[in-house]
Amino acid sequence: MTLHGKKALVIGGAVGIGRAVCQAFAAAGACVGVADRGWSEEKSSIVAELKASGVDAYCDEVDVRDEGSVSKVIQHAISRFGQLDILVNNAGMTSAGAPMHEQDSALWSEIFATNVNGIAFGMKHVLPHMLERGFGRIINTSSQLAHKPVPNHGAYCASKAAVTALTASVAQEVARRGITVNCVCPGMTDTAMLYKGGAAFVEEKLKALPIGRPGTVAEIAATYVFLASDAAAFFIGQSLSPNGGDVMW
Structure with a gap:
């Protein structure tokens, strides 16, 4: 691969799964552009790491909303590299959660703006070039919660179902036309985002998970390398779900 x-x-x-994807892509021989909103130190450090491994890499600022x-x-990536073969739309956000009748409308809108609109914008603007x-190769990050x-x-959950x-x-x-579009639906993964759901949520999910532990970011990133x-x-249009057995079919 x-x-x-x-x-x-x-x-x-x-950070998180996206950072591991950058590392895995570089290990497989790809040049990598790293785009994110904020995380200045993290972007600089991953670019330094990738360059040290011998691949061309750079970082950029983006707000997917x-x-x-x-x-x-x-457009910067296309200009910088001369071409763009692979786009990963991985930016996303979650919240601590609340019952439907207590949902904050502004937060709901922000989640959809980030998780759905951001991915739509990525596909819209890379497709003319591809x-x-x-x-x-376009790879979108959904979630196992789209299926369960x-x-x-x-x-x-609704935003990730929309991504799928x-x-x-x-x-x-x-x-x-020679372009594949697929998504990865990670299950519980040991990242900071997982714990935003609250300790009770994490504990309950782990009890029900057949493998009994969260996945590592490296385990999830391998799926992106395959799809790329x-x-x-x-x-074509597939949802690959490394999820420790939480969803099986």
């Missing part, structure tokens, strides 16, 4: 010679942009790549910002970082070249929603997290549906829709538009590689050319 080599990515040698490929050029990748990871939006939401400074702003379509213009997303377009700008994609269609012109007749090649591309939990109570008190309606906004997050959006992925399948766009995949059908471009599959015959030529080995995944027949995967």
